[in-house]
Amino acid sequence: MKHLVKGLWELLPLSVRRLVVHEVRALYSIWLWLLRRRHGIGPGEHAAGYTAPQTATMWAWVFISLVETVALAVIIPWPLVHAITLYTSLYGLVLMVGIQAACVTRPHVVGADGSLRLRFGALFDLRIPAGAVTRVRIDRRFPEGRMVQPRDDGSLELIVGSQTTLAVELAEPLTYVRPLGRRGTAHTIRFHADDPAALMEALTRRTPAGSGPAGSGLAKSGQAEPEPA
Known part of the structure; x- marks a missing residue:
């Protein structure tokens, strides 16, 4: 039975398998959130939240979905249609809460x-090895695009609420995996942190000696002027 399930699972397209995994992790994140626990943070590590720009929007969508679910429950008279609609609406509502919970707990x-580990909920997870970052800077931008947005110049943007606040430059291009399984490489990564100065300080303080430009350690800079997205 186990081999049958594994075989059927492998027959599914990669994008479908990844969506299923993302949903399971999002639902599990609700449990972590209720317990006030966070995922993947060890002793001596610095956790940096990134949900502030999207929190109000996410809870607005949850409220609208809740109102819509109640309205449909009252309006639809046919039992079967009523049950299907109620189930799908409630599942969608729970999933939206799970997406926000995943961002908070990860x-x-x-x-x-x-x-440095950069994440967006259960959808994106990129580990940058120690010493791979040569420069970090506060770089506030308001780019357009998807949540995980590759750029033609070889950079990658992790956009939260239409903004990024930090940029890290890498010693060499790093491979990343997008939410549905497509791969790419980037030499510069721009992302959002609610407290960019604290993350930059934590990264600079923990960077091994001998890394960074000319072996001098990690280079950092303060506020940078936004460039065209």
Whole structure:
């Protein structure tokens, strides 16, 4: 039976398998959220939240969906249609809560060894090894595009609420996996953190000696002027 399930699972397209995994992780995140726990944060590591720009919008969508669910429950008279509509509406409502919960419980993480883990809920997870970052800077931008947006110049943007606040430059291009399984490489990554100065300081403090330009350690800079997105 186990082999049959595994075989059927592998027959599904990669994008479908990844969507299923994302949904399971999002639903599990609600449990973590209720317990006030966070995922993947060890002793001596710095956690950096990134949900502030999207929180109000997400809860507005949850409220609208709740109102819509109640309205449909009252309006639809046919039992079968009523049951199907109610189930799908409630599942969608729970899933939206799960997406927000996943973002809250899966923050960015600066490792004790100077590594950097960038995440967006259960949808995106990129580990940057210690010493791979050569420069970090506060770089506030308001780009257009998807949540995970590759750019023609070889950079990658992780956009939250139509903004990014930090940029890290890498010693060499790093491979990443997009939410539905497509791969790409980037030498610069722009992302959002609610407290960019604290993350930059934590990363700089933990970066091993001998990394960064000319072996001098991680270079950092303050506020940078936004460039055209």
